[in-house]
Amino acid sequence: MTETIAKKVIYACTKCGEAYVALQSRAFVKQAKSFRCRLCDDVVLRWIGDYDFSDWERALTRQHMNAHT
Numbered sequence: 467m468t469e470t471i472a473k474k475v476i477y478a479c480t481k482c483g484e485a486y487v488a489l490q491s492r493a494f495v496k497q498a499k500s501f502r503c504r505l506c507d508d509v510v511l512r513w514i515g516d517y518d519f520s521d522w523e524r525a526l527t528r529q530h531m532n533a534h535t
């Protein structure tokens with residue numbers, strides 16, 4: 467039995483706090499990969515092994531972007 471259903475996961479950039487949604491799925495080839503923040507270019511996640519992460523997009527939480535006027 468192989469689990470092929472992708473699961474949505476959220477990771478936040480530890481540097482600027484931007485949140486990203488990615489699809490987690492089983493990886494069949496062990497390959498070191500990483501995803502960098504599109505805002506500050508810091509590494510949000512590095513992974514290797516049983517799971518792969520794809521379809522990175524910004525999570526729709528922009529409260530912290532609101533300017534305090």
Ligand SMILES: [Zn+2]
Pocket residue numbers: 479480481482483484503504505506507508
């Ligand atoms: Zn960032």
